[in-house]
Amino acid sequence: MNASTYVEPSESQPEIPLLGGDVTEGVVRVGDTVRRPVGSNAPLVHALLRHLEEAGFEGAPRLLGIDAAGREVLTFVPGEVAGRPRPxxxxxxxxxxxxxxxxxxxxxxxxxxxxxxxxxxxxxxxxxxxxxxxxxxxxxxxxxxxxxxxxxxxxxxxxxxxxxxxxxxxxxxxxxxxxxxxxxxxxxxxxxxxxxxxxxxxxxxxxxxxxxxxxxxxxxxxxxxxxxxxxxxxxxxxxxxxxxxxxxxxxxxxxxxxxxxxxxxxxxxxxxxxxxxxxxxx
The missing domain is CATH 3.90.1200.10 (Aminoglycoside phosphotransferase (APH), C-terminal lobe)
Known part of the structure; x- marks a missing residue:
């Protein structure tokens, strides 16, 4: 997978479930990060996110690594999404x-x-x-x-x-x-x-x-x-x-x-x- 181990900050923070979507379960927010299960397409996704970061594209989360629970750690992207019910x-x-x-x-x-x-x-x-x-x-x-x-x-x-x-x-x-x-x-x-x-x-x-x-x-x-x-x-x-x-x-x-x-x-x-x-x- 070639993603580095994420080093947690010294102060623990609560996990807040992020609802929405249809098939990916177990997505949570921890402070300024998002934790997601590692999917079958992860090697490609990780390479793509690294490319977008290197290209200076601001419209995607940054990959920070893999946490101790084996989950992807991404930067939390602030803003609003059209969840359900739709706004x-x-x-x-x-x-x-x-x-x-x-x-x-x-x-x-x-x-x-x-x-x-x-x-x-x-x-x-x-x-x-x-x-x-x-x-x-x-x-x-x-x-x-x-x-x-x-x-x-x-x-x-x-x-x-x-x-x-x-x-x-x-x-x-x-x-x-x-x-x-x-x-x-x-x-x-x-x-x-x-x-x-x-x-x-x-x-x-x-x-x-x-x-x-x-x-x-x-x-x-x-x-x-x-x-x-x-x-x-x-x-x-x-x-x-x-x-x-x-x-x-x-x-x-x-x-x-x-x-x-x-x-x-x-x-x-x-x-x-x-x-x-x-x-x-x-």
Missing amino acids: AWIADEERLASVGRLVRDYHDAVAGFVMPDGIRPDQGVSRPPDLPPAPPYPAEVMGHADYTPDNIVFRDGRAAALIDFDLARPASKVDEMYNTMLYWAPLGDPADADPLLREVDVPRRCRILADAYGMSDADRSRLVEVAVLRTRRSWFSMRHIAEERGGGWARMWAEGVGDQIKRCEAWLDRNGAAIDAALTAP
Whole structure:
């Protein structure tokens, strides 16, 4: 893992559980640090966080080491996240634009990252044998791949930092923007959206994110295709992960996330043309 042992301060501090997220349990705050279980993707995540620190990217926690309990020790990132229930500002378009800018800043910072020898992405599960094909676009950056409202920290009304890099993996920029729009537009049947986002103009919000990020014309034209392929693929992935890993993944599957994914696919079939028009209009 190649992460140093964390030296605790002389004065002990209480552990405060940090709630939120769907699958990672046992995350606590201790003073100005966060302690998290070490995941299967830790070697890559640790290398990525070290790169971001060396690049001077302020929008990510710093890796401090491993504590005596075998947990990752990260700097605590101050600010607010859109936990549950979602805050009223989840629909604010200025905050939405700041999410697009943060993703772009992250991509700029990670552009020079090279995976160290012997390290590969590891999501802790095998590949489903019946998995549909992925979008046919090559990886361009080391993606965060999990831009949920729970994983973006806001300060002074703008997106300031990313947390939870557990799903980091090589990705195309359009894949990353699809992931961002999935949660923040949001892409999917309004019946499955947070009540505060059920009446929003989704194509408009996709355009706001695309403009704030500075999406290329080519990626704008590919977004709907990628969304459909990723949604179709995610049903098989989620079912497989739920079976192999259990825990929060199994709970989400039991609660109907598979049906939600199917509704999202049908919604994209009905609304893809409107999203494409919004993204590609002059």
